[in-house]
Amino acid sequence: MATKTATSVARAAPAAIPAVKSIGFIGAGKMAQALAKGFLSAGCVRAENIWASAPSEKNFEFWHQHGCQAVHENRTIPENCDITVLACKPPQIPSVATQIASTELRTRLLMTVAAGVPLKTITDIIKHVPVARIMTNTATQVCRGASSFCLTRGFTSDAENLRIIKSLLGSISFCEEVNESQLDAICAISGSGIAYMFLFLEAMADAGVKVGLSRELSIDLSLHTMAGAAALAGEDRAEHKAGKAFSKGFSKLREDVCSPGGTTIHGLHKLERHGFRSVVMDAIEAATERSKELGKK
Numbered sequence: 001m002a003t004k005t006a007t008s009v010a011r012a013a014p015a016a017i018p019a020v021k022s023i024g025f026i027g028a029g030k031m032a033q034a035l036a037k038g039f040l041s042a043g044c045v046r047a048e049n050i051w052a053s054a055p056s057e058k059n060f061e062f063w064h065q066h067g068c069q070a071v072h073e074n075r076t077i078p079e080n081c082d083i084t085v086l087a088c089k090p091p092q093i094p095s096v097a098t099q100i101a102s103t104e105l106r107t108r109l110l111m112t113v114a115a116g117v118p119l120k121t122i123t124d125i126i127k128h129v130p131v132a133r134i135m136t137n138t139a140t141q142v143c144r145g146a147s148s149f150c151l152t153r154g155f156t157s158d159a160e161n162l163r164i165i166k167s168l169l170g171s172i173s174f175c176e177e178v179n180e181s182q183l184d185a186i187c188a189i190s191g192s193g194i195a196y197m198f199l200f201l202e203a204m205a206d207a208g209v210k211v212g213l214s215r216e217l218s219i220d221l222s223l224h225t226m227a228g229a230a231a232l233a234g235e236d237r238a239e240h241k242a243g244k245a246f247s248k249g250f251s252k253l254r255e256d257v258c259s260p261g262g263t264t265i266h267g268l269h270k271l272e273r274h275g276f277r278s279v280v281m282d283a284i285e286a287a288t289e290r291s292k293e294l295g296k297k
């Protein structure tokens with residue numbers, strides 16, 4: 001069940017979770033930082049109780065600046081944290097799991113955000129701790145992410161684990177439990193998809209410059225247009241979910257902007273002629289296949 005609707009425009013309310021005093025990340029890079037920033041903004045965990053580990057110090061400045069702990073030894077994370085998030089690259093997951101398998105764990109729940117890596121890769125190595133496989137994106141840092149997860153079952157703590165994951169992820173993102181088989185496609189839509197939105201923004205901003213606007217104005221207009229479209233579509237989606245007959249869906253919202261013989265339909269014709277929909281579908285398909293490949297390595 002979704003814990004945050006597509007229309008949520010406000011930042012999440014402070015969401016301290018009694019069972020979670022500390023969260024640690026193995027891997028201190030972009031995704032770990034996006035999650036940590038979100039958890040801090042949402043008030044889930046105090047900064048001094050957030051930890052990260054990485055071999056080098058190149059990402060340590062972020063963690064120190066935010067009052068978090070940064071260490072080199074991966075084992076320090078599960079030894080000190082209620083939740084451990086594996087946030088290193090997919091090929092590193094088996095060796096990191098092996099490193100921490102023999103550790104005396106404080107951690108009650110492991111999470112992995114690695115694209116494509118199946119739960120089984122981890123549960124074959126670490127058998128005594130529940131593991132959640134999560135696909136999210138970097139908008140978690142502004143509490144506007146899109147997350148999906150699946151969770152190993154069969155522990156006495158199953159219900160509590162589910163509640164913790166929904167509370168944590170729900171405070172920084174839309175959050176939905178899914179079947180593991182869906183996660184490669186989800187990686188393509190929400191994990192990678194955010195980059196496609198940025199590319200579209202860049203293209204819009206460049207186009208504005210081409211037709212004579214200043215870059216600054218073109219960037220602002222492009223950004224507010226995308227944000228406005230997302231807000232409008234989000235409200236419409238919420239109405240649809242509430243069973244309101246007047247909800248429109250993406251197509252009707254687009255049609256509403258197209259006056260007969262007008263500017264928008266002329267522009268849309270160009271997009272269709274150049275295969276805009278097909279190229280977006282190809283991109284999502286390619287990213288899905290890549291996620292599957294990463295899981296096989």
Ligand SMILES: NC(=O)c1ccc[n+]([C@@H]2O[C@H](COP(=O)([O-])OP(=O)(O)OC[C@H]3O[C@@H](n4cnc5c(N)ncnc54)[C@H](OP(=O)(O)O)[C@@H]3O)[C@@H](O)[C@H]2O)c1
Binds near residue numbers: 054138
């Ligand atoms: N970025 C995204 O938008 C996104 C979205 C969805 C999922 N993900 C997933 O998130 C994971 C991390 O991606 P990222 O973009 O955050 O990558 P990143 O910025 O390159 O960060 C990777 C981190 O892993 C650390 N690391 C490397 N080897 C390690 C080891 N043996 N033990 C512990 N840490 C190690 C790196 O250390 P150094 O700091 O020393 O280099 C770095 O801090 C990936 O599995 C990716 O599939 C990312």
